[in-house]
Amino acid sequence: MTWVLWNDRLVKDEEIRLSKEDRGYQFGDGIYEVIRVYDSNMFTAKEHIDRLYESADKIKIVIPYTKDVFHKMMYDLIEANEVKTGQVYVQITRGSAPRTHQFPATVSEPVITASTKEVERPVSQMANGVAAKTVEDIRWLRCDIKSLNLLGNVLAKQEAHESGCFEALLHRGDTITEGSSSNMYGIKDGVLYTHPATNLILNGITRRVILSCCEEIGLPVVEQPMSLSDVYSNDEFFMSSTTAEIMPIVMINGEKVGSGIRGEWTTKLQVAFEAKINQTINV
Numbered sequence: 001m002t003w004v005l006w007n008d009r010l011v012k013d014e015e016i017r018l019s020k021e022d023r024g025y026q027f028g029d030g031i032y033e034v035i036r037v038y039d040s041n042m043f044t045a046k047e048h049i050d051r052l053y054e055s056a057d058k059i060k061i062v063i064p065y066t067k068d069v070f071h072k073m074m075y076d077l078i079e080a081n082e083v084k085t086g087q088v089y090v091q092i093t094r095g096s097a098p099r100t101h102q103f104p105a106t107v108s109e110p111v112i113t114a115s116t117k118e119v120e121r122p123v124s125q126m127a128n129g130v131a132a133k134t135v136e137d138i139r140w141l142r143c144d145i146k147s148l149n150l151l152g153n154v155l156a157k158q159e160a161h162e163s164g165c166f167e168a169l170l171h172r173g174d175t176i177t178e179g180s181s182s183n184m185y186g187i188k189d190g191v192l193y194t195h196p197a198t199n200l201i202l203n204g205i206t207r208r209v210i211l212s213c214c215e216e217i218g219l220p221v222v223e224q225p226m227s228l229s230d231v232y233s234n235d236e237f238f239m240s241s242t243t244a245e246i247m248p249i250v251m252i253n254g255e256k257v258g259s260g261i262r263g264e265w266t267t268k269l270q271v272a273f274e275a276k277i278n279q280t281i282n283v
Helices: 023-027 045-058 067-081 123-128 150-161 205-217 228-233 265-279
Strands: 001-008 011-012 030-038 085-091 109-118 130-136 167-174 175-179 183-188 191-194 221-222 236-239 245-252
Touching: 001 067, 001 191, 011 067, 030 045, 030 265, 045 067, 045 085, 045 205, 067 085, 067 109, 123 245, 130 150, 150 167, 167 245, 175 228, 183 205, 205 221, 205 236, 205 245, 205 265, 236 265, 245 265
Parallel strands: 130 167, 130 245, 191 221
Antiparallel strands: 001 011, 001 109, 030 085, 085 109, 167 175, 175 183, 183 191, 183 236, 236 245
């Protein structure tokens, strides 16, 4: 039996009833988070929940629970489904109301749904690396909000998928921003380069952990936009996300990056990231 969170209750999956006038369904008017689970423990739970509330504030949704209560609801969901290695997906919409583009004068409480499932770590791909394809970034200009408006991301990911690639490497003109569902990093001459946390990217939680790992292993970081025209000159390239962790990109548009295998600094970062995971498990 699969349990899901519906507002403040754990119910069976088939018991959820959502209105056709839910603004998340009609407008993508809502937010979401994905939290990694290792050994039944949420990794960087505080950071994910903090960002969820930040996204809610940015689009003027009031979450009717404290962060501590929300945290407990997520753990209750994990425990009910006995998830060991997996993820939690949580979504909040503005609620249900007669369809108008502006916020309705009266609207029901925000609708919260969350589910969890087993998701294995991509160990083989993290060792061998993956391919990426460059795709023009056509998304809106508030990518810092983790909103439900993901059509631009979906189209980019599909284009990469149809080309046999794991991820789309997004760019606005000659400027690399991020991936369709990830952050992007290049390493050149012992320095890591990544786009700064502006409105053009989502400041990934995994990204923040990686930057702290860089400090620990002595890898200098420069947060500045990378040039698409210079992407192939990187010695190493990788992406990061909640479920992909630190994923080497060894080929872009059919051309090898560096030697075409996982690089030395990327490997060191993976080891440092693994140590962070183990700290969570052993708490």
